Amino acid sequence: MDKLREMEVFVAIVDQGSFTAASEKLNMSAAAVSRAVHSLEARLGAHLLARTTRSVRATDAGMAYLETCRQVLDAITDVESNLAVDSGNPVGTLTISAPVLFGQRFIAPLVNAYALRYPDVNVNAVYLDRPTRLLEEGVDVAIRIGHLGDSSAFAVKLGAVRRQTFASPAYLAGRGEPIHPRDLLAHDCVSFTGVSQPHEWLFYENAVRLPVRIQPRMVVNLAPAAVSAAMDGVGVTQLLSYQAAPEVSAGDLLPILRDYEPDSTPVSLLHMERRGRSGKIRSFVEFVTETLRKNTYLQGPPAL
Template identity: 80%
Template sequence: MDRLREMEVFVAIIERGSFSAASEKFGLSRAAVSRAVNSLEARLGAQLLARTTRSVRPTDAGMAYVEACRKLLDGITDAESHIAADPANPVGTLTISAPVQLGQRFIAPLVNAYTLRYPDVSVNAVYLDRPTRLLEEGVDIAIRIGHLEDSSTFAVGLGSVRRQTFASPAYLAEHGEPMHPRDLAAHHCVSFTGVSQPHEWMFYENNSKIPVRLQPRLIVNLAPAAVSAAQDGVGITQLLSYQAAAEVSSGNLVPILRAYEPESTPVNLLHVERRGTSGKIRSFVEFVTETLRNNAHLQCPSGVTTEGECIESQGNRESARDSGTHAQYLAPLNHSSDDSAEIRSSR
C-alpha cells in the first residue's frame, strides 16, 4: 500500500471511529487496514492509535499526525480540483458543522441543494451542539453563534439571533403577563439549559445586567421540549429567537419582556485561512451566504451594510481582500459552545 493510501486509511479510522468502518470505506480487509497503521507507526517511530477490544482513539502523536495528513490530502484534492476540473464544478469532500436546531431548520436544506448543484463534491454534514475545532477535527466550514476574537479563522457574517422570553397566549390569559423580569419570581418557568442557567435568567436594563433567580417548574435540555412545554401552558421559557420563530408566526407563543433583552448575537460562517482558496469552500460560501442573510429569522448584524455586505474588521481589510472569498473579515473563534449554549456562555 502506498504512503498516501496509508494516510487516507489512518484519517478514515479516526473520522469513522473504527478499523472496520475504514475497511468498508476503501473496500479493504481489516488486516490490510491494520497493516497500513502498523506501517505508518513503524516509519514514524511513534504509536498513533491506542487500541482496545472496544475502542480506538488517537494518541497525542496521532492527533498531530492526522492533521498533517488532512492538510496534505486536502492540498492534493484542491490541486486536482484546480487543474483537472472546471472551476465552476468543484470536487472533493466538504465537511460542514452547524448547531443542531439551526442546522435542521436553515442549513440542512441548503446543504441538500448544494449537493444537488455540485455532484462532484461529497458532503459530510455534522449537526451537534458543541464547538467543532476546524483544524483538529478536519472541518472545512462551521456555522457558529457567538462573538469572535482574534485568530486566523475567516468569518463571513450571516446574521444574528436574540435571546428572548416566550409564553403561550393561554398562559398569559390565566396568569397575566410579567411587566419586569423580576415579576418572573411569581410565575411558572421552563428552563432550557442550552440558553440560560436553570435557576437564573439574565436580562438587561440601561446596559446593566439584571440576574433573576428562579425556581423552574420544568428544566429541559432540548429546545423543542421547551417550546412544547411553553405552548402547552406549563410556563414561560427563554430561547433563541429562531428556535421559537415558527411558533411565534403561528400565534402559539408570544415574545414578552422585549425591552429587557440582551443585544443580538452574530451568526457567522467560519473557515480556516489555509483553505480560503479551495473551490469547494468558495462555492459553498457563495451558495449559502445570500440566502442566509435574507433569512427573516436571522436579523441583520451590526457589521452589515444596507447592501448586505460584511464590513471587514479594522486592520484586517487587506487580508480579507486577498482571501479570494467576497465579504470576509479576519476574526477568531470564541471557544464557547455552539448554538444556544454559545449564547449562554458569552453573556
C-alpha cells in the same frame, strides 16, 4: 527542501501551535518538519521560533518573517487557484457542522440543494449543540452562534439573533404577563439549558446586566422541548429568537419582557481556507451566504 516548502512548514507550526500538529497537517514526519525549521533558521541566520516543553511561538524576528511568508504563499495560492480550482465543478468531501435546530431549519435544506447542484462533492453534515474545533475535528465549514474570540478561522457574518423570553397566549391569559424580569419569581418557568442557566436567566436593564434567579418548573436540554412546553402552557421560557420564530409567526407564542433583552448575538460561518484555496469550501460559502443573509429569522427581531 525548497524555500517555499520551508515557508509552509514555518507557517503551519505557528498556526497549529506545535511541530506535531504541523506535521499532521502537512502529512510530513516530525523529523522532516524539524529539519525544515533548522534549515530555514540557518539560511536566515535568525531564530524564528521559541520552543518550550509545552508550546511553540514565533519570536519577534519570526513574527516579521511570518507576515512575509503569508504574503508570498497567498500570492502563489491565488495564481494556482485561478488556474486549478474550479468552484463551478468542485470535488471531494465537505464536512459541515451547525447547531441542531439551526441546522435542521436553515442549513439542511441548503446542504441538500448544494449536493444536488454539485454531484462530485460528498457531504458530511454534523449537527451538534456545541462549538466544533475546525482543525482538530476535521470540519471544513462551521456555523457558529455567538461572539467570536481570537481564532485562526476566517469568519463570514450571516446575521444575528436575540435571546428572548416567550409564553403562550393561554398562559398569559391565565397567569398575567410579567412586566419586569423579577416578576418571573411568581411564574412557572421552563429552562432550556442551551440558552440559559437552569436557575438564572439573564436580562439587561438600562444597559446593565440583570441576572434573575428563578425556580424552574421544568428543565430541558432541547429547544423543541422548551418550545413545546411553552406552547402547552407549562410556563415561560427563554430561547434564541430563531428557535421560536415559526411559533411566534403562527401566534402560538408571544415574546415578552422585550425592554430587557440582551443585545443581539451574531451568527457566523467559519472556515480555515485562505483565499478560497479549496473549491468545495469556496463553492459552499458562496452558495449559502446570500441566502442566509436574506433569511428574515436571522436579522434578529428589532430592538425596542
